[in-house]
Amino acid sequence: MATVARFEVEFTRYLEPDGTAHEPLPEFARDPDRLIPLYRAMQLTRAFDTKAIALQRTGKLGTFASALGQEAIGVGVASAMRIEDVFLPSYRDHAAQFVRGVTLAESLLYWGGDERGSAFAGPRDDFPICVPIATQVCHAAGAAYAFKLRAEARVAVCVLGDGATSKGDFYEAMNFAALWQAPLVMVVNNNQWAISVPRTRQSAARTLAQKAIAAGIEGRQVDGNDIVAVHDAAARAIEKARDGGGPTLIEALTYRLGDHTTADDATRYRDAAAVEEQWAFEPIARLRNHLLARDAWSREREEQLLHEIGAEIDAAVEHYLATPLPTTEAMFEHLHARLPAALAAQRAEALAFAPAQGGDHG
């Protein structure tokens, strides 16, 4: 008997739950001014989530998936990307989308049931939200291949959930990307739940990072509530990919503090006390405490920030609510580049029966 292969999975954390830092911090985090935009983006996401849930509760938005407690992942990852890179989000990734330049109003439109919410004016090549779990990993691998083929210095970055790591698409895509040495970074938001299924019942694997071993690529674990660790791991993986070093899998450990979506009631399947405990680890207070300890933040700046964010969100909501409903024609407009002649009669039928006001509120 001989040992023919050996593997290890490493875990990284820079900021302890109370904000204390492990020195040396990565380069970018030594200047607190570089952390403040990240802090802002996390706060923006959290406030947006609160607002979106309120809109849903009052019938002004469809089902919505909040990122509560997981803001460091999206912000940490997206802030490590270049604008020409491409992001492939899941439905819980608006934190990253906002950093990428998707507007709050676009996000609201999407969740309000309007396709125009995915016609981003900002990041033109970013993919729309992917609802069928793990399928985006295949698209990301293909996108990365396109960049490599054309020798573009671009990286495809996708986020997936802990539940998504059970799906064949994830493994198949990871295997393709590994063989292609494609510029791809896969980030697992391991928030410990896939709706009601806890992480322990999702896989018998000790870590999700070790799934990378199946494809022969690097897999690492970070504290997903530590924005420094997330950003650093993402930045390293992205630059490695850009330099031809191939794909990386990053498992970011966090916790879904809220319901799965507004259609879910998590008290049916998990203990409120266990959730309560997890608030001690959440990323925003952690970074705030860190900044406060470094004298880089203050109560005044906090108030000022929350005020600004509130105004930004209010403006977006106003814009969203004022957006005219989509027209009936819109259903036929982008089916194909040109509407096939065979569909002209159906389009006419739809128009004949169209209500005067166009679409309705989702």
Added chain:
Amino acid sequence: MATVARFEVEFTRYLEPDGTAHEPLPEFARDPDRLIPLYRAMQLTRAFDTKAIALQRTGKLGTFASALGQEAIGVGVASAMRIEDVFLPSYRDHAAQFVRGVTLAESLLYWGGDERGSAFAGPRDDFPICVPIATQVCHAAGAAYAFKLRAEARVAVCVLGDGATSKGDFYEAMNFAALWQAPLVMVVNNNQWAISVPRTRQSAARTLAQKAIAAGIEGRQVDGNDIVAVHDAAARAIEKARDGGGPTLIEALTYRLGDHTTADDATRYRDAAAVEEQWAFEPIARLRNHLLARDAWSREREEQLLHEIGAEIDAAVEHYLATPLPTTEAMFEHLHARLPAALAAQRAEALAFAPAQGGDHG
């Protein structure tokens, strides 16, 4: 940074290519008489392959996939099973099927294009040959679950190829079985090729055994041309599974000495010299040399054996060729347990146009 998980992949071989043994041999292999049935089964498979290819070349059989050079895997695995266990074969697993009690004539019928070839009179619960790659791993996991649920001391065993380890079904099923601690053994026949795609282009993983790490189960590598190593690893995994120890993945390293199937021409994509070299490692000569060295075999016994096997195959071929063609009705017979009334007219139509002789030779 902390190391949170460590893994190793072990490789086992007992018989060197020239038949020399590493002591101590596993228990069962200490008595050469227990090795002789395995030798016979391997020889039977090889002779059957030769015959089947000849039948195909003369238009008496459909496309056929030979097991040339890989006989130790099927024989080693199936001989480690109990009759009440269940085998889920791929299309290259007739060596195992024969050990399980599938008849040569049934195998010929299947490859001759007749469904009756999968109506095994022997192993009643064994699955028919699975052509869609890797799907059988899902079925095997489900079968294993049924055994566990009913507290039956049975194990589901499936074989898949190196190519099959790229397919989502494999990972998904392995993950399910791991969580279920289901009595499942998955054996990868790593014959280095998936039609024209070499192992190195199938996955960037150093070993295929390490794919088990993705599901948190045991994965090991054996010399697949060493029947002692294959049988021993399979027996251990099967008994572990039977005892509630959950699934195991075994990667058996071998080489496809023949074409992919009779429809393939491997000279298009691989070097004849490289194939030639691999003959030095093949399993039958290896075991023969081992038995000869232990004075447990002789030229006379070899001749006698080949003669017996030849007769057995001739009888099967005769039986196969004499089997009456299936009737037209047969197409409708087992669609559902009872033919839906809606299909009566179609059945009548088929009968009205049926040629006098029934089916035709595939």
Added chain:
Amino acid sequence: MAELNLVEAINRALAWEMAHDEAVVLLGEDIGVNGGVFRATVGLQERFGEDRVIDTPLAETAIAGTAIGMAAMGLKPVAEIQFSGFIYPTLDHLVNHAARLRNRTRGRLACPLVLRSPCGGGIHAPEHHSESPEAMFTNVPGLRVVVPSSPGRAYGLLLAAMRDPDPVVFLEPTRLYRLFRQEVADDGEALPLDVCFTLRAGSDVTLVSWGAMLHETLAAADQLAAEGVMAEVIDVATLKPLDLTTILESVARTGRCVIVHEAARTGGFGAEIAAGLAEHGLYTLLAPVRRVTGYDIVMPLARLEMQYLPSVERIVAAVRQTLEAS
């Protein structure tokens, strides 16, 4: 008799069969503690245990694939696919294995499984949650395809599906889950899996539909009745195998037929019914057959979905045109 909505009827049928046949097991995502995202399996894991009500990892291919292994080995798995848009990864296993295991082993092994999934739109759900994929299954030999349209029929048809020795795809219209209640006797009585249900008799036109669209179709029949037009309404319910006879007999009396379904028109299952009429009912047709269906476009997100779905207005208009035709 209890007043049940459709999702409760599903739950009762599952519970009945699990209590009476220990081979029945359920598997799917979130069906255990959570009772399913639509609550179809609520209380069943508590009652029948984790081994028989299995919360699976997130992998539809393996849900279908492992169910096949279970079924072949004597269990009767009922797999739930959480939303219709996620049913596609099951197709390979359904077509290549479930539908043909009996045939390819000449009856030695069988595959008595039920694949349940919600289907259809109209509840303003997120993307991919409002699909009507029935036509994906109706061209697959060896599969039965069932779509109930009321609590009572859901109960009886699901029992029949679970008792059938072969695979059944069972699509439950999400919009009907809680739309209305009906008295349903929880008596374990199954309904036949190969007859259409005539829900309303009429002499002027035959309306053929299934699933949630029966709701609009019956409303259209009401409205037409007020105008003096008597519509016969047929619930196809068991799409495959199709009971064309009931439809032909009705059209032989009415001479006119309007088919209503939610799925896109081209290649939808309505085509099969219209084709059956063109083949076997031509001489009884007094007017062209009409289909009122979803358009051949991607199911829109919530804001436009009601314009995609056939409305009472569209059905009534089609009937009027049919009546005006010579």
Added chain:
Amino acid sequence: MAELNLVEAINRALAWEMAHDEAVVLLGEDIGVNGGVFRATVGLQERFGEDRVIDTPLAETAIAGTAIGMAAMGLKPVAEIQFSGFIYPTLDHLVNHAARLRNRTRGRLACPLVLRSPCGGGIHAPEHHSESPEAMFTNVPGLRVVVPSSPGRAYGLLLAAMRDPDPVVFLEPTRLYRLFRQEVADDGEALPLDVCFTLRAGSDVTLVSWGAMLHETLAAADQLAAEGVMAEVIDVATLKPLDLTTILESVARTGRCVIVHEAARTGGFGAEIAAGLAEHGLYTLLAPVRRVTGYDIVMPLARLEMQYLPSVERIVAAVRQTLEAS
């Protein structure tokens, strides 16, 4: 002009487009060094390099899924699925993504991919190698579905498919790959993707078919001509979007229609054509429409497959019945 068989015509079309559009890439199993198991891509990897003719690992879901990512980022992937029975794992990506990427992003991103796969039986292939899955795709809004029936049309239609800005499923009848040769000008001329081809004019009956079945259909037309029955033969070719107009015009002249396809009857695409006639051609029909198709049974293994496939005899018999009707 070279005499090409169908698989050579496919090869030429791929080569032409790769030479003229560097965004075109091929991916699939064994398409590189081996040139594809049917040799459709022979010589292309040598000519265009490993980066543009990609031998993938064995994983159909990822073949479709990565092709979508490539297409969205400006490449024009042509993915090969090795045999029709292995196309099902691609459905999720085709339906949920390829077919709707343009729609869901309001045209911001698009998905110009071609998914090629052999289809159909009659070559005594192993299990799962002889399927006719076109109806799986024809109910999916946003997909184009093409089935060529001759080397010339294969060449022109495949070029059109590669140039189309949206996803196309392109099914190549295996039985035709080497059945006959035809002069094909390798001139890069594409054919339209939304018109049927009238292969033979006739006044007594319209025969509608696609793919390999055109072979039997044309032979039936020959045989009927010998009996004095003039059959018009239409090759649907582009199933979706369907050019119903050409079919309706023909039936308006002949009054009779027989539809021939290899896939199982119920829910097959023939139903859509028959439905189109019941809706828009009723008054022109002098006799019931007939479908000559594969039966609603699992495609048998080789020994019975010729009894499954529609034969010239069955087609001729159906035409005779049609002529005797009314």
